[in-house]
Structures are given as C-alpha cells and as structure tokens.
Amino acid sequence: MVNDCPLCNPVDERVIWRGKLVRVIDASDDDLPGFVRVIVKRHAAEMVDLTAEESAMVRKAVRLCELCMLETMHPDKINLASLGNMVPHVHWHVIARYKDDAFFPDSIWSPRRRTCPEEVLEERRAKAKIMLEKLPSLLTSLEKICPE
Numbered sequence: 215m216v217n218d219c220p221l222c223n224p225v226d227e228r229v230i231w232r233g234k235l236v237r238v239i240d241a242s243d244d245d246l247p248g249f250v251r252v253i254v255k256r257h258a259a260e261m262v263d264l265t266a267e268e269s270a271m272v273r274k275a276v277r278l279c280e281l282c283m284l285e286t287m288h289p290d291k292i293n294l295a296s297l298g299n300m301v302p303h304v305h306w307h308v309i310a311r312y313k314d315d316a317f318f319p320d321s322i323w324s325p326r327r328r329t330c331p332e333e334v335l336e337e338r339r340a341k342a343k344i345m346l347e348k349l350p351s352l353l354t355s356l357e358k359i360c361p362e
C-alpha cells in the first residue's frame with residue numbers, strides 16, 4: 215500500500231531537528247517569523263494515542279520551543295495549537311505573537327487585520343534565526359535526558 219501521507223512524506227520542510235519520536239520544523243512565513251512545529255513522526259491522531267512517556271516527551275519538546283522562543287524573540291504572547299484535522303499525526307504549532315502582527319489578536323489562520331512594518335518584521339526574522347540556531351542543541355539534550 216502506498217503511503218501518501220503528507221507528514222510521512224513531506225515536501226520542502228525546513229527541518230531544524232530530528233529526534234526518535236518527533237521532528238521540529240521551521241514553519242515561519244513572511245508574516246510570522248518565529249513559528250515552529252513539533253511533529254510526531256509516527257501515526258497517532260490524538261495525544262492519548264501516544265504512550266504516557268511519549269506524550270511527556272512531546273510536551274517537553276513543545277515547552278523547550280516555548281522557552282527558547284520567549285528568551286530569544288520576546289513575543290507578546292506564544293500561541294500553542296494542536297489541530298490535526300487533516301492528518302493522523304499529532305503536531306503542535308508554537309507561534310510567536312506580537313500585538314502588531316498581521317492577525318493579532320485573532321488566530322494566525324484568521325483573516326489578516328493589518329500589515330506589520332517591514333523593518334519590524336526584519337528585526338523579528340533576525341531573532342527567529344537566532345532561536346532556530348539554538349533549538350537543535352536544546353532538543354538534543356532533552357532527548358538524552360528522557361529517551362523514548
């Protein structure tokens with residue numbers, strides 16, 4: 215049987231770290247610098263489909279992304295979202311939000327409210343780059359502390 219799952223066979227993903235259970239990708243776009251996604255590599259539609267240990271590992275990975283994002287990007291808010299309505303892979307969106315971003319205070323999947331000034335976005339892209347450079351070693355140390 216051909217597996218045509220888009221998360222098992224991703225196209226053009228910007229992977230920043232691969233672990234045994236999850237991979238973390240850079241999901242930022244022009245409007246939203248500072249957006250990472252923690253994706254469970256195997257099929258599990260719900261968090262409760264994971265073992266308790268796996269669930270804890272996913273939550274720790276998300277928490278690390280949050281901490282790193284807070285420290286490097288100083289967002290006004292971090293949005294965490296897990297929808298997964300299209301694919302049977304638990305995944306978490308970790309999104310730096312600012313009061314002047316294109317969608318604030320709505321979700322990033324809402325209609326655009328404004329255009330954030332390009333110079334502000336450039337500054338945030340530079341901070342996001344630093345975050346993406348720091349994250350892999352943090353995630354690797356996490357996996358050493360709590361193996362699957």
Ligand SMILES: [Zn+2]
Nearest residue numbers: 219221222257
């Ligand atoms: Zn899949």
